[in-house]
Amino acid sequence: MTLLMYAAALIGPLCGLVLFRRKLLESGGRKALPGGRVSVIIPARNEEINLPHLLGSLVRQSVQPDEIIVVDDHSEDGTRAAAERYGVRVLSAPELPAGWTGKNWALWNGYLHSTGDILVFLDADIRLADDALEALLATRSRLGGVISVVPYHQAEKFHEKWAMILNLLGAFAFTSPFETSSPGKGVYGACVVASRSDYERIGGHESVRGEMLDDLTIGAQFMRHGIPVHNFLGAGKIRFRMYPHGWRSELEGFAKGAILSTSSLSPWTLLFVIVWIVGLVASESFPLFYGTQLFVPLLAAYVAYSLEIFYFNRSVGSFGLMHPLLHVLSLLFFLVVVAYSLYESVILKKVAWKGRFIDVGRNRAA
DSSP states (O other): OHHHHHHHHHHHHHHHHHHOOOOBOOOOOGGGOOOSOEEEEEEESSOTTTHHHHHHHHHTOSSOOSEEEEEEOSOSSSHHHHHHTTTOEEEEOOOOOTTOOHHHHHHHHHHHTOOOSEEEEEOTTEEEOTTHHHHHHHHHHHHOSEEEEEOEEOOOSTGGGGGHHHHHHHHHHHHOGGGTTOTTOOOOTTEEEEEHHHHHHTTGGGGGTTOSSHHHHHHHHHHHTTOOEEEEEOTTTEEEOOOTTOHHHHHHHHHHHHTGGGGGSOHHHHHHHHHHHHHHHHHTTGGGGTTSTTHHHHHHHHHHHHHHHHHHHHHHBOOTTHHHHTTHHHHHHHHHHHHHHHIIIIIIOEEEETTEEEETTTTEEO
């Protein structure tokens, strides 16, 4: 066992280099922009604090959308008032039907009331650079199919930086070369751009109505219908601040899909991720081997991981210097998230998120 961990510590950083691709959105060009109307659809449940950041950034876009629709998903705060201050169209989601999750229902209702030829789905915690929408539309026009972006994580408070390892694993999953043509390839639901015709061809979010991991499932739907999916990292263009309210929302947010999402990955991606994590754990055990032949190689692996993580973070999130150097902090949080996710999905068979419970076994909101 010790030898296996030692081997993983040595080859783990190499696995990270294989998995990570710095695929960034490039600035658009007006000549490359598609014709037709553009609709931005934003599902919002208790997003009073986040919405002003997103809507304010949409006002400043170099290319303006033709309509912005905020779907108030039964919020218990001032979400609706916050949206109305920006003069956008605000819808109240109808009562949640059996068999639907809340976000899917909000997105579907936003689509039903939209008129755009291009649909841009954005989570409420997104913040856009002034040319981000232009870059998204130009990239979709150039490549065709569906565009999704893993936003750059603007982590400010100490507890937010615990998400570093989880964010890196998310980047691995969406930029891995093994996922390029995978039939189960997902989109990153926080930022998705698709043509109306492609969206309707797969049946939209109605086709994944009860799925908790709607973004992964709907990405696979696009792939099955021959519609290519292109995933990018959002550094410099698109960012978000995920869980500023405290560690509990951060734990629930990551745990709701931590275990279930692995089923959509290519076996090769999963293998390389596992080796990377095992190697990371092994490298962090170097103090235990002080005075043995393993101490120096494991210490070297620890330093290699720290440098690699610091490099990856330039495209993934603002996690500072301490967390890459003391990556054991983020690893411990990752292990807590995995344990809690197992507890919810295997024992409880339901996950909690934003005051709702989603039945994992029957994919039904409660």
